[in-house]
Amino acid sequence: MSPAVESASVVCRGLIKHYGAGAAQVMALRGIDLEVKRGELLMLMGPSGCGKTTLISIIAGILNQDDGDCIVLGEALGKLGAEAKTAFRCRAVGFVFQAFNLIPQLPAVDNTMIPLLLNNMPRAKAMMRARDVIARVGLAERADALPAQLSGGQQQRVAIARALVHDPKLIVCDEPTSALDHATGQSILELLRGLAAGEGRTLIVVTHDQRILGFADRIAYMDDGHITRIETMRANGG
Amino acid sequence: MLSIALKILTGDRGKYLGLVLGLTFTSFFMTQQPALFFAILNQVNSFIADAGLADLWVMDAKVQFSRDVIPLSDTMVGRVRGVEGVGWAVPLYVGNAGIRLRDGRFQNAFLIGLDDTTLIGGPPAMVKGSLADLDQPDGVIVNADGANGLLARPNPVVGQPPIPLTIGDVFEMNDRRAVIVGISAGGANENGQPTIYTTYRRAKTYAPAQRKMLSFILVKAKPGFALAIVAANIRRWTGLAARTPTEFEALTTKYFIRNQPPFMVFGLSTVVAFVVGGLIAGQIFYNFTLDNLRYFGVMKAMGATNRVLRRMIMLQAFTVGAIGYGIGIGVASLLSFAMGRNGRFVPHIPWELLVAVALAVVALCVLASAIGLRRVTRLEPAEVFKA
Numbered sequence: 365m366s367p368a369v370e371s372a373s374v375v376c377r378g379l380i381k382h383y384g385a386g387a388a389q390v391m392a393l394r395g396i397d398l399e400v401k402r403g404e405l406l407m408l409m410g411p412s413g414c415g416k417t418t419l420i421s422i423i424a425g426i427l428n429q430d431d432g433d434c435i436v437l438g439e440a441l442g443k444l445g446a447e448a449k450t451a452f453r454c455r456a457v458g459f460v461f462q463a464f465n466l467i468p469q470l471p472a473v474d475n476t477m478i479p480l481l482l483n484n485m486p487r488a489k490a491m492m493r494a495r496d497v498i499a500r501v502g503l504a505e506r507a508d509a510l511p512a513q514l515s516g517g518q519q520q521r522v523a524i525a526r527a528l529v530h531d532p533k534l535i536v537c538d539e540p541t542s543a544l545d546h547a548t549g550q551s552i553l554e555l556l557r558g559l560a561a562g563e564g565r566t567l568i569v570v571t572h573d574q575r576i577l578g579f580a581d582r583i584a585y586m587d588d589g590h591i592t593r594i595e596t597m598r599a600n601g602g
Numbered sequence: 603m604l605s606i607a608l609k610i611l612t613g614d615r616g617k618y619l620g621l622v623l624g625l626t627f628t629s630f631f632m633t634q635q636p637a638l639f640f641a642i643l644n645q646v647n648s649f650i651a652d653a654g655l656a657d658l659w660v661m662d663a664k665v666q667f668s669r670d671v672i673p674l675s676d677t678m679v680g681r682v683r684g685v686e687g688v689g690w691a692v693p694l695y696v697g698n699a700g701i702r703l704r705d706g707r708f709q710n711a712f713l714i715g716l717d718d719t720t721l722i723g724g725p726p727a728m729v730k731g732s733l734a735d736l737d738q739p740d741g742v743i744v745n746a747d748g749a750n751g752l753l754a755r756p757n758p759v760v761g762q763p764p765i766p767l768t769i770g771d772v773f774e775m776n777d778r779r780a781v782i783v784g785i786s787a788g789g790a791n792e793n794g795q796p797t798i799y800t801t802y803r804r805a806k807t808y809a810p811a812q813r814k815m816l817s818f819i820l821v822k823a824k825p826g827f828a829l830a831i832v833a834a835n836i837r838r839w840t841g842l843a844a845r846t847p848t849e850f851e852a853l854t855t856k857y858f859i860r861n862q863p864p865f866m867v868f869g870l871s872t873v874v875a876f877v878v879g880g881l882i883a884g885q886i887f888y889n890f891t892l893d894n895l896r897y898f899g900v901m902k903a904m905g906a907t908n909r910v911l912r913r914m915i916m917l918q919a920f921t922v923g924a925i926g927y928g929i930g931i932g933v934a935s936l937l938s939f940a941m942g943r944n945g946r947f948v949p950h951i952p953w954e955l956l957v958a959v960a961l962a963v964v965a966l967c968v969l970a971s972a973i974g975l976r977r978v979t980r981l982e983p984a985e986v987f988k989a
Contacts, residue, residue: 427982470606
């Protein structure tokens with residue numbers, strides 16, 4: 365492994381992915397090369413259907429590439445079996461979704477501690493840790509509220525707490541602000557940047573929201589399965 | 603994750619209650635219908651159980667069930683007594699009699715004639731009087747249900763309960779005088795008719811005259827002789843069938859299940875309860891799993907293995923199954939208790955029935971969860987990024 369690869373959190377080389385077969389085959393990724401440093405916040409921009417979600421799905425270990433290499437946190441994902449990949453996601457990846465995806469029957473604290481329980485942490489300890497992280501996202505008073513009792517911004521804060529609670533080294537976010545108003549979206553990105561990137565985690569954010577681009581270290585623009593250009597916004601970007 | 607599974611289940615109140623109600627309905631009917639069936643069978647077989655002293659019931663080889671009396675000649679008692687291994691053998695009459703009460707009412711009754719000397723085959727317990735009082739002229743014993751129920755005299759005071767028959771009361775049985783000398787416990791039968799006990803010789807005078815009057819011969823084996831050997835000896839030397847009480851009851855049960863439409867209805871109701879309850883519970887549980895499919899996908903993306911998700915779904919299914927089963931058999935038992943206080947007809951819930959219903963509910967839970975599980979285990983975690 366080269367020194368560049370060793371210092372990178374994510375290294376993709378010639379990543380190819382297609383869906384379907386024969387005449388109906390669609391090329392989603394056409395040979396992606398990308399490196400993301402540890403502690404970096406990379407945003408992926410591009411029109412719908414350009415392959416952004418496919419790319420973060422492969423990087424997060426929830427989709428297999430057809431060709432090329434994807435090394436994440438030192439693990440060559442293409443070589444991992446299904447169980448090893450599940451275990452990798454469980455310990456190393458946090459997810460933030462566009463639609464929050466909080467389980468409606470569970471209060472915020474229970475939603476937050478799911479990754480800890482999946483990592484076999486005892487329930488009492490997981491509960492304490494979840495309350496602590498919920499307090500860090502500013503929702504200590506609402507820890508026992510159900511998702512339906514929270515505003516959109518508050519729900520996304522709970523989702524961020526859930527993504528951070530097991531201390532993952534990589535967080536992938538899919539359109540985290542698209543369901544939120546401008547002010548709330550800004551505060552969510554500030555929170556993500558402060559809590560995640562500030563602690564040496566790597567963040568990859570898929571977004572269409574031009575208003576949050578200022579939070580990125582680098583922005584990768586995609587089109588038709590390619591990365592067309594990468595723009596560096598801060599010195600931290602590579 | 604199992605506590606999370608339970609919170610997801612109980613958090614969706616509507617579906618949770620629907621599932622519990624569906625499985626309660628299923629458990630209740632699957633317990634109640636066979637319980638009624640067993641209650642009737644108990645009553646059909648009650649006079650077999652009441653004759654506790656006998657090891658074997660000897661009867662015509664063509665008898666198919668306990669009320670299928672094919673009369674034998676009285677001389678058969680002597681022949682059976684002569685068979686190797688027989689300790690004692692006594693006659694028993696079983697038949698019907700028409701009772702004319704003093705107020706002019708007519709009532710059919712179940713008449714049992716006991717061996718004059720030993721009175722073997724009589725009621726298991728007496729409420730008033732003694733079995734030995736049957737030696738009094740025209741003496742009969744009436745079971746308590748009959749004395750307090752169908753045979754009770756109307757109360758001359760309007761609105762007051764009927765007056766039960768008691769010792770000393772007189773009625774006509776097939777135009778012959780009968781005097782009540784005792785009131786017995788037990789004696790229930792499937793038609794709800796009163797049961798009248800008297801001696802064998804007197805029963806023959808009450809019953810319409812026939813050339814052969816003997817219904818059964820009750821046999822006790824000599825100590826040291828296996829019942830199977832004694833039964834085989836009786837068969838060989840007399841041509842009659844000899845059955846243990848258990849075999850005789852089983853023969854009756856089998857006959858009723860195969861040949862009596864009301865019993866088939868009980869069986870059909872049980873199957874319908876299983877199918878309908880299963881469909882309701884299965885459908886609700888499948889919808890519940892589908893509603894939560896997205897969240898199972900999220901958990902899968904976060905690192906939940908299929909094994910963890912399987913355990914969660916199975917726990918949810920078995921939790922509603924256990925609660926529904928508990929409530930279902932609880933309601934069935936309460937109903938049985940309430941009917942039992944009335945004293946005439948008590949649905950019978952043996953432990954074997956409870957085990958069978960539990961197994962059926964387990965099968966329903968496995969089936970209901972299996973359909974949902976299939977969707978969950980096939981779910982691609984990448985689906986969670988689809989809006």
